[in-house]
Amino acid sequence: MKLFKPTVVALALISVVGCQEAKKEEQAPVVLDTEVQKQAYALGTSIGMFTQRNLEQQETLGLTLDQSLILRGIEDSLAGKSAIEQEEVQALMMNLEKTMREKQQAQTEKQASEALEKGAAYLAENAEKEGVVVTESGLQYKVVEEGEGAKPNATDVVKVHYQGTLMDGTEFDSSYKRNAPIEFPLNGVIAGWTEGVQLMSKGAKYNFTIPSDLAYGPQGRPPQIPANAVLNFVVELIDFKTAEEAAAEKEANSEGEEGHGHAH
Incomplete structure (x- = not known):
């Protein structure tokens, strides 16, 4: 399973979305008058949809990640005040990927066993x-x-x-x-x-x-x-x-x- 590894631009866009999410009621209607504005919005939408699919896939394997913490991590990192050191971030991400592989393997084996019985x-x-x-x-x-x-x-x-x-x-x-x-x-x-x-x-x-x-x-x-x-x-x-x-x-x-x- 490939985990979402966002680029700097992706992080920035998600961060903006996260900040604005808390102020939904104050948001003005989105302005999409120019091609560049539409491209920017489309990029953000694409990243959001891709991230959501990743989170949904993880949930099917029994792992639910708190979206508010994901957004907070992005915001803190961009602000240069991450609560976790870079070395630990890398180790945690490696552990997350390992956990997802193990869960996916377990699910695959369970499905294969059930298929044998049903067959x-x-x-x-x-x-x-x-x-x-x-x-x-x-x-x-x-x-x-x-x-x-x-x-x-x-x-x-x-x-x-x-x-x-x-x-x-x-x-x-x-x-x-x-x-x-x-x-x-x-x-x-x-x-x-x-x-x-x-x-x-x-x-x-x-x-x-x-x-x-x-x-x-x-x-x-x-x-x-x-x-x-x-x-x-x-x-x-x-x-x-x-x-x-x-x-x-x-x-x-x-x-x-x-x-x-x-x-x-």
Whole structure:
């Protein structure tokens, strides 16, 4: 977590805001007639919003800092009469940053642990639903529409349409929404996909529920996918080809583009 480390200009602006806050009732309406005045006000607003976000983030981790003391510290420092020596200020700020890192780490570990528990319960419940098959690895799938013919190998390049959601239904990715199917080597994605898509034939559409250890595990994929998240995918297999066929096709397309370029 990055703590707010204000510049001299920022300190001055916050100090002015702090001084004026105590005299709100006496304040005249703000004057913003010139571009420079507007820039000054915008800078102060930006700093205030940024500082507020920092304070709110700290509060979510259980640390509340007294805003009146923050402003008093700024005012005293600018007046050259800080109640704390510079060496102690540096030590205190280092301790604050360390405390925030520790609290953030503890919160992350707690959330990851809770996600594991919720994921296990979700998987157990889903496994009991009609039509759901559970493989030896723990991957769960349900056939929405079966395809025909051969099935891809792990080394093949597949072309799919898909939608990915979290346990609560939040969508984190969708080729349908982009209206653009995607091609990729099947052994270059998460284990749940590599295993699951090999069960499909062209034209098939499956629902996959993928345990976190077959997805992104304890690292997750921030910010969309949290740690230890169970993922749901709707996957439609449009086509597949061997890696050699894909490479040859790419080379042919590249040569075609070069020839088209020379023609002009």
